[in-house]
Amino acid sequence: MPTQVRDAYDTLADAYADFVRGKLEEDPLDRALLGVFAELVDGPVVELGCGPGRMAAHLHGLGVNVFGIDLSPRLIDIARHNHPQLRFEVGDMTALDLPDSSLGGVLSWYSIIHAPPAHLPGVLAEMHRILVPGGHLLLGFFEGPQVEPFDHKVVRAYRWPVDRLTGLGRQAGFAEVARVIRQSEAGGQRTGGALLMRKSS
Amino acid sequence: MPTQVRDAYDTLADAYADFVRGKLEEDPLDRALLGVFAELVDGPVVELGCGPGRMAAHLHGLGVNVFGIDLSPRLIDIARHNHPQLRFEVGDMTALDLPDSSLGGVLSWYSIIHAPPAHLPGVLAEMHRILVPGGHLLLGFFEGPQVEPFDHKVVRAYRWPVDRLTGLGRQAGFAEVARVIRQSEAGGQRTGGALLMRKSS
Numbered sequence: 001m002p003t004q005v006r007d008a009y010d011t012l013a014d015a016y017a018d019f020v021r022g023k024l025e026e027d028p029l030d031r032a033l034l035g036v037f038a039e040l041v042d043g044p045v046v047e048l049g050c051g052p053g054r055m056a057a058h059l060h061g062l063g064v065n066v067f068g069i070d071l072s073p074r075l076i077d078i079a080r081h082n083h084p085q086l087r088f089e090v091g092d093m094t095a096l097d098l099p100d101s102s103l104g105g106v107l108s109w110y111s112i113i114h115a116p117p118a119h120l121p122g123v124l125a126e127m128h129r130i131l132v133p134g135g136h137l138l139l140g141f142f143e144g145p146q147v148e149p150f151d152h153k154v155v156r157a158y159r160w161p162v163d164r165l166t167g168l169g170r171q172a173g174f175a176e177v178a179r180v181i182r183q184s185e186a187g188g189q190r191t192g193g194a195l196l197m198r199k200s201s
Numbered sequence: 202m203p204t205q206v207r208d209a210y211d212t213l214a215d216a217y218a219d220f221v222r223g224k225l226e227e228d229p230l231d232r233a234l235l236g237v238f239a240e241l242v243d244g245p246v247v248e249l250g251c252g253p254g255r256m257a258a259h260l261h262g263l264g265v266n267v268f269g270i271d272l273s274p275r276l277i278d279i280a281r282h283n284h285p286q287l288r289f290e291v292g293d294m295t296a297l298d299l300p301d302s303s304l305g306g307v308l309s310w311y312s313i314i315h316a317p318p319a320h321l322p323g324v325l326a327e328m329h330r331i332l333v334p335g336g337h338l339l340l341g342f343f344e345g346p347q348v349e350p351f352d353h354k355v356v357r358a359y360r361w362p363v364d365r366l367t368g369l370g371r372q373a374g375f376a377e378v379a380r381v382i383r384q385s386e387a388g389g390q391r392t393g394g395a396l397l398m399r400k401s402s
Binding site: 035036039040179180182 | 240
């Protein structure tokens with residue numbers, strides 16, 4: 001599956017980067033959540049599935065020491081080009097080349113959506129491993145009544161009930177801090193979710 | 202009930218104002234929500250149940266044209282004293298002396314908690330009446346599995362399931378934009394909720 005996700009994003013990287021460009025500026029709620037995260041984290045932050053780097057760059061602008069990791073080499077090229085002051089590396093969130101307890105925060109913004117559901121406990125365990133005790137995890141995802149795939153434009157993706165994610169988070173050693181659910185705009189089909197958790201054990 | 206709430210807050214006004222002083226500065230999530238609200242509203246905003254005026258003052262600092270209303274004359278005195286640049290008036294959110302469709306936003310931060318549950322449809326209807334079409338309502342409240350009173354220090358208050366509030370909001374002509382649920386701190390008993398809605402009909 002990482003190979004499929006990598007290849008799909010590599011193929012569509014430029015179109016994807018165009019598609020997301022400017023979206024954060026139009027979105028007060030997403031910016032507010034990044035602001036909360038920036039204020040809570042203490043120590044370096046990694047964005048997992050950083051794509052063209054716009055979220056990492058926003059955190060950097062808020063004073064966060066942040067770097068980005070993505071499966072797609074082409075997206076990492078774009079991120080480096082767009083944000084030359086930041087560090088971006090190709091990597092796989094299921095097996096990160098990062099030391100234990102080394103980070104104050106992990107941001108994953110609509111990137112766990114591409115993990116096959118059975119892999120999610122392993123992904124959360126890896127996020128937990130790299131965080132310091134008390135470190136914060138901010139997950140963005142599509143919310144829905146059950147774990148099921150939906151028609152993502154790039155590659156297969158899954159929506160999740162927020163309670164399932166918090167349950168898996170708890171099993172991985174996270175405590176829920178807050179959850180946000182946003183309704184889709186008129187006519188939209190997708191409910192957005194954000195889950196802020198803290199490494200508690 | 203308004204009389205009881207008014208008298209209870211009048212009696213404890215100074216202690217209450219001391220208790221809430223500085224809390225917003227320590228709370229990135231509440232500040233973030235006010236920031237989102239400030240960015241979305243277009244036109245004047247009223248805070249209903251403004252207490253000593255700290256939330257209204259924060260909105261003012263974000264560039265919002267805001268005034269405050271509270272049942273308690275003593276709290277209104279404190280609000281005027283603390284924030285002389287802003288307008289504060291004694292009033293009752295169940296019967297507001299404000300024209301129809303005259304406001305871009307209504308903020309009610311942990312004030313509907315004191316409304317007897319049977320009065321809440323009337324309160325929401327009143328909020329709906331004073332908002333322009335497309336105007337935004339931001340409600341703060343304590344969340345729980347059912348509508349029930351809890352041990353509020355000042356006067357009887359009720360926690361609400363967020364789905365019940367959104368249901369009543371829908372009946373009043375609001376569409377849900379986003380909801381936020383925050384877990385209490387370790388040892389705390391209270392789950393905080395925030396509900397952002399838009400006047401849709």
